[in-house]
Amino acid sequence: MSVADEWTAEGAAKPPVAETTDVLVLGAGPAGMAAATEARAHGMRVLVLDENGAPGGQVHRAVEARLAKGAVEKRDAKDDQDKDGAKLAAAFRASGANYRPNATLWAVEPEGKVFWSEGGAARSIQAERLILCAGATERPLPIPGWTLPGVMSVGAAQIALKTGGLVPEGAVWLAGQGPLLWLYAVQALAKGGKIAGIIDLSPPGGLQRARPHLLRALKAPEYLWRGLVWQRQVKRTVRVIPARELRAEGEGRLARILVDGVAHPADLLLLHDGVVPNTQVTRAIAGLTHGWDPVQRCWRPGLDLWGNTAVPGVMVAGDSAGIGGARAAALSGRIAALEAARALGRITTDERDGRAGPLRLLRDRQLAPRLFLDAMFPPLPEAAIPDETILCRCEEVTAGRVRQAVALGCLGANQTKAFTRAGMGPCQGRICGPSVHGVIAAARGVEGGEVDPFRTRFPTKPLTLGELAALAG
Amino acid sequence: MFRRTDPPDCTIVWEGRELPARAGESLAVALLAAGITTFRETPVTGAARGPLCLMGACFDCLVQVEEAQNMQACLVPVTPGLRAQMQHGARGFVEDAA
Amino acid sequence: MSSSGLFDVAVLGGGMVGSAIGFGCAERGARVVVLDEGDVALRAARGNFGLVWSQSKGDGMPAYAAWTRQSVALWPALAERASALAGRDVQYRAVGGLTFCLDEAEFAARQLFVQRMHNQGQEGLQMLDRAQLQALMPGCPLGPEVRGASYQPADGHVDPLTLLRGLQAGMRAAGGVHLPGAAVQAVEPIAGGYRVTREDGSQVEAQRIVVAAGVKTTPLARMIGLDVPVRPVRGQNIVTERLAPILPLPASAIRQTGDGTVQIGVTSEDDGSFATATTTAALATMAARALRVLPVLAQARMVRGWAALRPMTPDGFPAYAESTTHPGCFVATCHSGVTLAAVHAGPLAEAVLAGVLPEHARDLHPDRFVGMTHVSSH
Known part of the structure; x- marks a missing residue:
């Protein structure tokens, strides 16, 4: 893709990267796309850095390519995730944001100085406002033997499905817990995949733990309904084994799994234990505080109602602020962009509040089932x-x-x-x-x-010494 | 392990062997589709490894692409004729030497 | 709450210096407690470059030069014990050490320095021109700008983190107690010793106190009646992914570790700040110089960068003293905690128990700082 192509609206006449920008958005998932689109609507210059080659993030990964093939339309209505993604991506493409795919941010320094690598070269820019939308990562599920080739995460298999149309076949096992595991099973089966079995490691008593949050969760009943439908659909054709202990074995490669001591042949084992906010970048920013979420046992950046962190000018939106799902993420992105527009004098405080009000109500509804789900699936001990x-x-x-x-x-x-x-x-x-x-x-x-977590430091992604040295004055 | 639902449209060369692939998909996905799970041997103990996350985080899918070593196969897009091989241990300098 | 009676020695600081002294005292049969801060203390020990180094040490301070040489001589024995205690090789390799010169001017300046060190009694240190350097490291792909290097055959390097682990494990194995997690607030005399109070309210009593608190030395030394001005000087580090063997000898700002990673150092930022964030500008400058030494590293990936704070005295040399107002209380501070670990765990620990500082350490008394403004970094 040429540089000119990336300038979706403002044309190729300008230099590909200016010295400064009003808003820099990290990530082109739902939060990042929505934040960039909203920020552009208020006339701000927006630069979007995303590690992937196309917009969508993890949840809407490769949504444009699938749309182009007509694959999105072919799906049944329950999979409206792709429709959301296609809509967000189209608006984002049309927004005039300077979108840089395959761009890896690796440093944020004081005064909004941001460094990233793109096409093998390191670059930098000064941004008035940062909206960090780094999304979520899968929580690891370490079991004996999980380093054997043939053991992957459920999220990885979903990426293989979305980007390459790969479906499971043969002695394929899913193990762990959480909504994504069931969603992947549904998606894989719908495309003709075969799953040998699901090892359900979820701690017993989930429903009892979650019951106090049921009423609130029913504000957005489609989440719970969908979850039940997924499980029922999967259980119709796939064996589910509740278990406590799992190990993977094989010589140089996965050959079998041991489920509570019982061996099953396996050539692919897909693990999942929920997702956690990606705080790799925020934890590296000096002065940016984080708080501990005791239910989901993860760190989240400390934010005000708008997504402002403890560091002036640095904002966080979407799942990297706390897991809320794609729709809540997109709404957070828009709310953060409104606050950025106010901070940079593009709209008044009243205008910001007026526009954000309805978005907040929508987001509250999207977040309604979280306490229920969080209590249902606490991380494995x-x-x-x-x-x-x-x-x-x-x-x-x-x-x-x-x-x-x-x-x-x-x-x-x-x-x-x-x-x-x-x-x-x-x-x-x-x-x-x-x-x-x-x-x-x-x-x-x-x-x-x-317990203090790993202190992350910039560069938060490896880069070559050659790239780094090229920045020396 | 995995089965393709979309037909391949090109080939790549892995360890000297031709494999079917689709242009634009990641090298990691192309290898998995061909039944390859071992991408490298670790520099710590020499243990065999393959991809875990496919999203650029785990660095377990490191391979050698053309002359470049320690490339994350999940972030390398397939181009027709792409040549790649396993990464054996730490980055070496024989091929790279200036 | 008071912890298990009267200790023989309480070491305030669990970094490289405190751990070495604590280990040495415990090994000699003393009941030792090492008090330490929490997980993210300003620990130079964690940012250390890992050189066991004499070639640049003690210009203008013969006691420091001699103290360093004494430590280097004791290092092989320490390495063996520390490896056994850590359960892993500390990777001490006394293979000789280099300081690269990248042009004629650097080479000439280094040559003068070597001459000066030679005149102050350092043996073995010599200049190597490019051809001699290549003969010393056949196959090492040195960049075309490398003019030569100074070379001290006695120098070497070590994995400082495994060393720290070994020292702490050794201290515990010899019956010592390690109490991390809270800073020291006060030291007060009691009958037969001292009581140390920590910010969590806990108290520890000991006959003797050793302040080995790195950049926090000044306020703690004051509690035992000693004036030891120490300021933080930031050093940034780069570490690459593991690489095949490429640089057989360690050098003053670039070395390949026993794990195969290449470590590139290290800035000396004397801005008075306790900040430990890395800065891209400094990392880029360091990387650029490393590539002039070994251009093939251009493709190697940096996986980690960090900054640590060296405790720096006004003249840059270590400081050791026993308090006159608080008998049995000592201070020890330096920014060569790895090189000096062998004398700290040996002669210095012995001296703390005996109550008389060894010769070279006596000559490094902080009284010399009176009226001195901060002058240099060594």
């Missing part, structure tokens, strides 16, 4: 992870080594990292972060909120 299990896949550090470090006096993830190398590899703790943190908390017998 880290205390139960066997010592032999690798937590840090990059540096091959086991849960046992992390527990040893705690016994040596490590109180948090950072000293543990120093003592074990957990989190020191190229993924920078993205994958192991939640489980290392959880294992430390469990070993110390304290709440996760009392």
